[in-house]
Amino acid sequence: QQQVKQSPQSLIVQKGGISIINCAYENTAFDYFPWYQQFPGKGPALLIAIRPDVSEKKEGRFTISFNKSAKQFSLHIMDSQPGDSATYLCAASKSGGGATNKLIFGTGTLLAVQP
Amino acid sequence: DAGVIQSPRHEVTEMGQEVTLRCKPISGHDYLFWYRQTMMRGLELLIYFNNNVPIDDSGMPEDRFSAKMPNASFSTLKIQPSEPRDSAVYFCASSFGTGRGGGGTDTQYFGPGTRLTVL
Numbered sequence: 001q002q003q004v005k006q007s008p009q010s011l012i013v014q015k016g017g018i019s020i021i022n023c024a025y026e027n028t029a030f031d032y033f034p035w036y037q038q039f040p041g042k043g044p045a046l047l048i049a050i051r052p053d054v055s056e057k058k059e060g061r062f063t064i065s066f067n068k069s070a071k072q073f074s075l076h077i078m079d080s081q082p083g084d085s086a087t088y089l090c091a092a093s094k095s096g097g098g099a100t101n102k103l104i105f106g107t108g109t110l111l112a113v114q115p
Numbered sequence: 116d117a118g119v120i121q122s123p124r125h126e127v128t129e130m131g132q133e134v135t136l137r138c139k140p141i142s143g144h145d146y147l148f149w150y151r152q153t154m155m156r157g158l159e160l161l162i163y164f165n166n167n168v169p170i171d172d173s174g175m176p177e178d179r180f181s182a183k184m185p186n187a188s189f190s191t192l193k194i195q196p197s198e199p200r201d202s203a204v205y206f207c208a209s210s211f212g213t214g215r216g217g218g219g220t221d222t223q224y225f226g227p228g229t230r231l232t233v234l
Contacts, residue, residue, distance in 0.1 A: 034222075036225075041227070041228075042227060042228075043119070043206050043208070043225030043226050043227050043228050044158070044206075044225050045224075045225065046222045046223070049222075089157075089158060102160060102163065102171060103160065103223065104160075105157055105158040105159075105160075106157065107156075107157035108157055108158070
């Protein structure tokens with residue numbers, strides 16, 4: 001029940017296209033869903049996050065869509081740019097108690113945006 | 116702010132040797148996390164501390180791994196003896212509080228990682 005499943009493993013998109021990465025979780029107690037962006041040789045960095053009280057959150061070209069009933073959330077990158085080429089990691093956690101801040105990560109998606 | 120600092124950035128050692136990885140969290144942060152990242156298993160949480168106290172070490176693979184946090188500005192992850200299967204990138208991350216934004220998880224700030232190769 002702690003697992004977060006992420007797909008696809010890798011993704012190639014043309015410049016200007018839409019990149020879509022999906023994640024699914026099992027633990028219904030999860031209430032925080034961040035996406036981290038990781039460039040080669042660097043540590044992950046928070047990109048955008050959502051809580052289940054909303055179904056969508058948008059920040060610039062990046063949007064999280066959240067489907068509570070299906071236990072799924074996805075990252076959409078609009079007008080993808082070569083500079084977006086990186087590994088994207090979804091994660092989930094539950095707040096409160098001793099488990100606060102314990103993030104469970106997906107296995108990552110390697111995105112390549114071709115010019 | 117300098118961010119989370121990790122050292123060394125690269126470590127190559129031989130099987131059986133002791134390895135010590137070091138981390139300096141962001142000043143003022145009260146949570147510190149150690150992760151391991153491999154192609155096969157992705158990013159795994161090994162252990163995390165709150166106010167220098169280990170809270171959850173269920174991700175530590177075996178007794179060869181140990182972590183300490185003697186003060187708020189320093190933590191170590193030690194592997195003794197090291198094995199080739201320990202080869203991975205080890206990340207340290209820190210965060211502040213338990214949800215100043217209304218309850219829940221705060222942003223974790225990751226260091227640049229230590230790439231460990233055990234021959």
